[in-house]
Amino acid sequence: MNHLAEFPETTYTSKQFSSYNRLSVAPNTPGWFANQDGDGTSSPGFEEDLGGGEYLICDVNGPGVILRMWQARDHVNPLMNGNIKAYIDNKLFYDGSATEFFKNPIITSVQNTGIDETLFQEAFVQGTMSFYFPIPFEKNCRIVWIGNPASAYFYHVLVRNYPKGTNVKTFSAEDLTDYKDEIVSVAQVLSDPKNNWQYSPQSQEVQASLIVDANQTEQILSLTGPAAIEKLTIKIDAANIEKALRQTVLRISFDGYPAGQVQSPVGDFFGSAPGINPMDTLPMIIEPDGTMTCRFLMPFKESCEIVIDNLGSQDVNLACSVSTVPYQWDEDKSMHFMARWRTDNDITAYPFNSPDELGLEDMSYLLAQGKGLYVGSAVMLYNPAPVPIVQGSWWGEGDEKIFIDDDTFPSIFGTGTEDYYGYAGSTRADAIISPYAGQSRNDGPVTRGFVSNYRWHISDPVLFREKLDFYIELMAVTEISNFYYARVAYYYARPGVIDDHVLISKDDVRYIERQPWMPVAGRGAENSIFYQAQDVITDANNIQLVSDNLWAGGQMLLWTPTVTGDKRTFDLNVTESGNYKIRITTANTPSSGIVSAYVDGTRLNFYEQAWKGNSVLTKDLFNPYRAASRTLHSPDIVLLNVGQHKVDIVYEGKSADSTGSDVGIDSLWLQKQ
Structure with a gap:
C-alpha cells in the first residue's frame, strides 16, 4: 500500500463500465436518478446493442488493465447469466459463462500452476462477487455479453487506461507460473491481513496514554520529519x-496544515461505527477488545501533530501507539x-420511484481540487425504517458517481450503494468482511438499525490531476424519516489541494440512540399480523425480558433452555382463515443456540440464507460479536383456519462457537398470501 503515498510517474484514467440506467445522461436533468440497472425484470445498460443478441460491455483502446469485476448475486448464487466473449489485444481471451467470467475468468489457468486454488479464491474473489486480480493488456480490451437482456443482472468492469506508448505486458497464463511466488505472497496477506502483513524492520514505536477530559483538547504526539507513520493504533475507554x-x-496535521488533513470521529476513522465492530481488512483492523489500527502510510516532510478533541460530556481514556519509518520527502511526488468525515443528521431518504425524482439527492463524499489518489470510503448510518422486510426498509438503491478532472459525466457510475461496497441485492444481513470491501455492522431486522460499510481502493485507486467529485445517491425503497448518514472519504493529495471539508461541530457528533419502534405491515409485508413474543408465550419458565430499542416494542423475550429438545410454545390467534407464511424474528448473539420450529405439530423449513435458496430444518442463531435482530423466513405456506394455532420453538443444541444456549425471540408474524 505504501506506493499510494506518491503520485504516479505514469498517470492513467479510470473508467467503470457498468449496467447503470442509460436514462441518466446529465446532472440535474430528467433521468439523473433512474434506477433500473438490470434486476432480472428490466434490461441492464450496455455501451451498445451489437445486434443478434450481443451487447457491448466495454471496448477500450490503448494499454491498460482490468482492475475489478463485480456481478450481482442473490443470497447464494451469482446472477449474471448468458455468455461472455472477451478479447485482449484482438485475441479471444475468454469464451463461456458470464457467471464464471465475472467470478474468476482465469481460474482454469490457476488450476494448472500449482497455486492453492482455495487461497487464490479467498484472496482475489472478495465479498460476494468482486474479482480483484489484475488483467493487463497492451493494445485493447473488448468484452461482449451474449444473451437475453430481459433476464440479465447488474455488473461492473473497472478499467485503468494508460497513455499511448506506455509499456504494458499483456496477461498470459504463463504469468501465473512466472510470478507464482509473488502471487502466493500477496494472496497470503489478503487472506489474513492482520497476521501476514509485513511491517518495516526500521519501524520505531512511540506510545502515549492520557485522559482527555470532557469538552477538552489534548495533543497526543508531536513528531519531527521527514518520516512516515506506517501504523497508528488507538484504543479508547469510557463509561x-x-x-x-x-x-x-x-485530528492529524502534517507539515503545519492548519485544521489537519485528518479530522474524523475516532470510531468512524477506522471505517466502522458506531461502536466496536471487529474487522480484518488490509488498511484497517478493529479487534474485539476495541484496539483499532490504521496501516495507510502517512508521510510528512517536517512535522506531524496528533490531537484529540473530546466534544462529548464524558472523560475518555485513550491509549495511542504510532510506528514511524524513515521517509525521504519527494517534492515532486x-x-x-x-x-x-461529514454527516447529514435527521434527514429523509426518499424512494427511487419518487414522482419527478423529488427529494432524491447525490450525497457528497468529497469535492477536491488538486492532484491526488482516492483510496477509500466508509459509510455509517442509522436507518429507522419500521417495515421488517427488505422491500420496505432498504436504504441503498443509490449509485456512486465519480467525476474525474474535466468529466461532464461520471467516469465511474455504479448500480447501487451495496454494489459499490462489495455485496449485492440489499440482502446481506450479516457481516461481510474482506480485505477491500464489506459490511461490518447491520443491526436488523434486515437492513434497519445501525449499518456500517467500507470500500478500500487499494488495487484500484482513482487518480485525479485537477479535481475529483465523489457522490453516492441517497435512495431508498420507501420514504424513511429521521435518517442519519455519516461517511468518510480517504485520499492522498499533493500539497496545495483544497476540498469541501467543514470542521466538525458538537452537533455533528450528537449521540444517536435507537428510537422505539413497532413493526409495520408496509411494502413487502402487506397483510401481515405481528405478535410480540412475550404476549403469546404459554410457559414463562426460564424466561426474562431484555430491554433495548433494537427490539420491537423495546423488549425481547430471552429463553435459556437447559436440555436439547426443550421447547416453548406460542399461541397465535388467527381471525381470518387462509394461507399464511410464518416468520420468526430472533436475537442472534454470542451466546445463542440452534433452534427449529413447528406449527400445529408440523415442522417448518427455513431458508438457509435470508429468504431465498436452499431450505434447512434448523437455524443457528449465533452471532460472534454483538446482538443482532434476524428474521427466520420459511418457504412453507401453511393453511390456518380461524382460531388458536401453536408455534413450538425447539432448542436443538449449542452452537459450536457460542458461549451459551440462549434463544431470543422478538416477534412472530404471519403474512397472508
Missing part, C-alpha cells in the same frame, strides 16, 4: 464507549494522507 467513539475526534 459509554459508543458515545465516546463518535464524540472523540481525531510525495502526498499527504487525508481523511474527511
